[in-house]
Amino acid sequence: MIEHIIVRNVLHRPVRTLITVIAVAVEVMLVITVVGLTTGLLTESAKRVEGVGADIMVQPPSASIFMAFSGAPMPIQIGQKLQSLPYVQAVAPVLLQFNSVNGLDIVYGIDPPSFRAVSGGFVFHEGRDLRDPDDILVDDVYAKAKNVHVGQTLHILEHDFHIVGIVEHGKGARLFVLMPTLQEMSGAHDKASVFYVKCDRSDHTPAVIDEIQELLPRYEVRPLKDFISLMTSSNLPGLGAFINVMISIAVAIGFLVIFLSMYTTVIERTREIGVLKSLGASKAYIVQIVLSETTLLCLLGLVSGIVLSFVMRALLLRLFPSLTILIGPTWILRAGVIAILGGLLGAAYPAWLASRRDPVEALAYE
Amino acid sequence: MSNATTINPFATQHSLVREPALEPILKTENLWKVYRTGKLDVPALRGVNMEVSPGAFVSIMGPSGCGKSTMLHIIGGLAQATRGRVLLDGNDLTTMSDSARTLLRRHKVGFVFQKFNLLPTLDARHNIALAQHIHGDGFDPHRFEVVVRLLGLGERLDHKPSELSGGEQQRVAIARAIITEPKILLADEPTGNLDSASSENVLNMLRQLNQQFGQTIVMITHNPEAAAYGDRVIHMRDGQIVDAIGNS
Numbered sequence: 001m002i003e004h005i006i007v008r009n010v011l012h013r014p015v016r017t018l019i020t021v022i023a024v025a026v027e028v029m030l031v032i033t034v035v036g037l038t039t040g041l042l043t044e045s046a047k048r049v050e051g052v053g054a055d056i057m058v059q060p061p062s063a064s065i066f067m068a069f070s071g072a073p074m075p076i077q078i079g080q081k082l083q084s085l086p087y088v089q090a091v092a093p094v095l096l097q098f099n100s101v102n103g104l105d106i107v108y109g110i111d112p113p114s115f116r117a118v119s120g121g122f123v124f125h126e127g128r129d130l131r132d133p134d135d136i137l138v139d140d141v142y143a144k145a146k147n148v149h150v151g152q153t154l155h156i157l158e159h160d161f162h163i164v165g166i167v168e169h170g171k172g173a174r175l176f177v178l179m180p181t182l183q184e185m186s187g188a189h190d191k192a193s194v195f196y197v198k199c200d201r202s203d204h205t206p207a208v209i210d211e212i213q214e215l216l217p218r219y220e221v222r223p224l225k226d227f228i229s230l231m232t233s234s235n236l237p238g239l240g241a242f243i244n245v246m247i248s249i250a251v252a253i254g255f256l257v258i259f260l261s262m263y264t265t266v267i268e269r270t271r272e273i274g275v276l277k278s279l280g281a282s283k284a285y286i287v288q289i290v291l292s293e294t295t296l297l298c299l300l301g302l303v304s305g306i307v308l309s310f311v312m313r314a315l316l317l318r319l320f321p322s323l324t325i326l327i328g329p330t331w332i333l334r335a336g337v338i339a340i341l342g343g344l345l346g347a348a349y350p351a352w353l354a355s356r357r358d359p360v361e362a363l364a365y366e
Numbered sequence: 367m368s369n370a371t372t373i374n375p376f377a378t379q380h381s382l383v384r385e386p387a388l389e390p391i392l393k394t395e396n397l398w399k400v401y402r403t404g405k406l407d408v409p410a411l412r413g414v415n416m417e418v419s420p421g422a423f424v425s426i427m428g429p430s431g432c433g434k435s436t437m438l439h440i441i442g443g444l445a446q447a448t449r450g451r452v453l454l455d456g457n458d459l460t461t462m463s464d465s466a467r468t469l470l471r472r473h474k475v476g477f478v479f480q481k482f483n484l485l486p487t488l489d490a491r492h493n494i495a496l497a498q499h500i501h502g503d504g505f506d507p508h509r510f511e512v513v514v515r516l517l518g519l520g521e522r523l524d525h526k527p528s529e530l531s532g533g534e535q536q537r538v539a540i541a542r543a544i545i546t547e548p549k550i551l552l553a554d555e556p557t558g559n560l561d562s563a564s565s566e567n568v569l570n571m572l573r574q575l576n577q578q579f580g581q582t583i584v585m586i587t588h589n590p591e592a593a594a595y596g597d598r599v600i601h602m603r604d605g606q607i608v609d610a611i612g613n614s
Contacts, residue, residue, distance in 0.1 A: 001492070001499035008487035275483045278444060279500045279542075280472020282465065359444045363483065 006293045009265070016261060017297065023257035024301020024339050025308050030250040031335040032309040032327055037316075038239060039331075040324035046227050051170035053119040054092070054196035055205045057227070058082065058212060059220040063194075076190045078216065079114075082197055085211045087204035090117035093192035095182045099156045099175065105142070107157065108173035109182030118198040119171055126150045127165030130178050136161035137176040139169035145321040157185055172196075174322065196224075251342040254301075258346030262294055266350040273354050274362025283355035290351035291344055298343040302336045391455055391549055391582050392418040392441055398449035399436050399605075410436040412605040413450070418550070423576040423583045425596030433605040434586045435554060441584070442475050442552045443467035455549045472501055476543030480555035482535040484527040490538045491523040494545055501546040509545060517541045517571060533564030540571060544581065551575070553585040557592050569595045 010017050049057070060073045082091045095109035112130050116122075122129070125140050127150040136154055138146075143166045148154060154161045161177060183189050199208050205223055212221045266273070276286060309332075313325045399411040410433045418424050426434045439445040441452055443459050444467075452459040455474050459467060471477075476497075484493045494513070498505055514520055517537045527535050536556060543551055553572065557565035573595050575581040585596060593599045598612035 001496060001505075004492055005485070005488065005496070008492075012487045271483065272485050275485065276500070277468070278442070278471065278477045278479075278483075279497050280468055280470075280475075281500045282468055285500065360439050363444075363479065 002289060002292060005289060006296055009269075009289075009293055010296055013265075016265070017300075020257055020261040020297045021300045021304055024254050024298050024343060025304035027250040027254035027342070028302050028305025028335045028339050029308040029312055030253075031247055031338060032305070032331055033312050033316075033325065034246040035243060035331045036309070036313065036325040036327045037323070038243060039328075040326040043326060044324035048170055048172050050224055050227050051119075052092075052172045052196050052224070053198065054224055055199045055202055056197040056209055056212065057220075057222045057224055058195040058197060058216065059193070059222075061218040061220065063220045074192050074195070076192050079192070079195055081215060082195055082212065085208060085215065087199050087201070087208050088197055089200040090114060090198040092118040092196040092198075093179065094172070094194050094196065095179050095186070095188060095191065096173075096193040097157060097182055097186055101156050105156075105175055106173045107175040107177060107182065109179040110176055111179050115196075118196045122165070122171060123168035125166040125168065127163070129165060130176065131164070132162070133178060133181045134160065134162050135164040135178065137165045137167050138163060139167050139171070139174045141169045141322045142174040159185060247338065251338055254298075254339055254342040255346040258294055258297070258343040259349065261297070262290060262347040262350040263353075265293070266290065266354045269354075270357065270362050270365040273357050274359050274365065277357065277359035278363065286355045287351040290354055291347055294343050294347035294351075295340060298340045301343075302339050305335065305339065306332055389456065390417040390453075391420040391422075392416070392584070393453040394437075394441065394450065395453075396450040397437070397440065397447050397452060399433070399440060399445070400448045409605050411440070411447070414602075414605070414607055416600065416607060418582060418584060420549075420582055421576070421580040422598060423573065423596040424585070425593035425599045426584065426586045426602060427588060427590065427593045427599055428602035429588065432602045434602050436605075437602075438552050438554050438584065438586050441550075442477060443471045473546070474549040476546065476548035476551045478536070478539050478543050478551065478553040478556045480558035482527065482532070482539045482559070484535055484538055484542075486527050489524050489526050490519060490530065490534075490541075493527070493538055494519075494523075494541045497542045497545050503546075509547075513541045513545050516574075531564065532560045533567055536560060536564070536568050537571065540568070540575075544575065550582045550584065553583060555586055555588070557587065557589065565589075565592065 058074075058078070076093055079091045079093045082088060092114040093111060094115070097107045097109065099105045099107050110130070122137065125143075127137075130137060136156075138148060138154070143149065148163055150163050150166060152163050154163055156175070167176075179192075183191065197208065197212070199205050202225075205225070209221050209223060212219070273286060276289075309327055313327060316323055316325060394414050394416045397411050397414040397416075398409065401408045401410055412433075414433075414437060426437070428434050436445070440447050440459070441454065443454070443462070447460050450460065454470065457470055457474075459470070462470065484490075485496065488496065494510065495505055498510070514523065517540060519534070519537055519541060522530060522534055522538075525534075527538070530538065536559075540556075551572075556572070557568055560568060569592055572583055572585065576583050583596070585592070587593050596612070598610060600607055601609040601611075
């Protein structure tokens, strides 16, 4: 019976219902998309680093695993020392530069022979390898997203580069230039941001790590095998807080809309509440009606929000093909719990207000 | 009319009960209700003493503001008295908590209002079934059928209140009020919003409920013709009973 009352109530005011459902859907979509976007970026970035093919990554002391946030304070000569260690097959120094023109990208300054030795070399879709100071390689995802081709000029880092090749994605970055060029541009002469180390056999990795730690105490030495598991929002300063802020905003939207919606509903139905009370409905019964209606609205909003999230992802990927947005069941579930709890919280006061109505006054309400 | 016995209205075979009416179903003793407006106390009821026997049909008449609606609310457990006692089926309402009075309304009282007060989103069927649901016994199709047939609502059950005439709405409201077999039916100006034909129809229904099924009814009205359907007419003025005509 309560189900029937709730459904009829929801259908009785279709515009109010629609707006409430949309608000909850936006709340759910915001949570799912923000988390999906950050998780996608981190995972995709980690996969690319793993895709370099190295076994070990060496960074300066206290460097973040999020390399875009690290500087370039390591002398390039460290590479020679690393190369001389037992079981080390190849070492590739890389200088990183963060590019924020036309999007956010990391540019790798590489030494082609050593990078090839560690990574096994690029798979070229078009063009050739780096040769001249103004040459740049872009990966296929970047080329598709920006609609660029071999032979075109790419203006990044206040510099005009000449696109000489389009390579398969997954080798650390989307943009590659010669290391001396990037060192010159960033004033980091003879410096590198990271050294990728390739061991002769992967089971020698722990031994090589021990050797490097002995050689370079306090330096960050990480096996790349577990890199993806380290790339979480909790390891990036501020990202966790950012996600929490976004979720809080989403919850606030849901809370306020549900509060307003159920508050006006309760006021509008004052007389009906009086009727229910005259029939002997308890306070709990009236609270149950209000909260059940809220739950139904939240569930409708949740389903719409999930659909909207996938639509938003498709839209974003169409606009920004280089993005990765991961929508997983964990955060869909969490978004649902957040939406329903936020909604119930928003409906709590209106429900309490309804249950406390004086029946005589409620019956006299016009 | 004052029945010496009570017949359980619309009794099913197993619940048909006849028992001697030894005690009044409703009794008020020195009942006071005082409203405070600002610093002023305004008495709405001033020491009302009244008894209603089981199976009686009592009409309460009086001018606007004489306290008759207030009394109906108090004897129905919707409002608390300021002073005095109200005994309904042996329960003293004046000492009961809000939740206890809610339970009492659920199990012993049926209300019919001037403005029908049906839930606008529900059709007639669900408006009636709602009372059964709140009562807690679940949907009883047999009783539902009997009540619907008695009030002639069979063809109108799937219609919402906005699709029903005033008379039909009031019949749905009566059905809702009696579906849970209340000890007492309290009607607050049940014909106040009806034309004369519908009024007569509704009043005949109430009389039928009382005479055929022994339903105790207390009806408030300011229409003498409507009041005459009761077997006792109580006149109120200024919060007091000033006259009572008919069998007690």
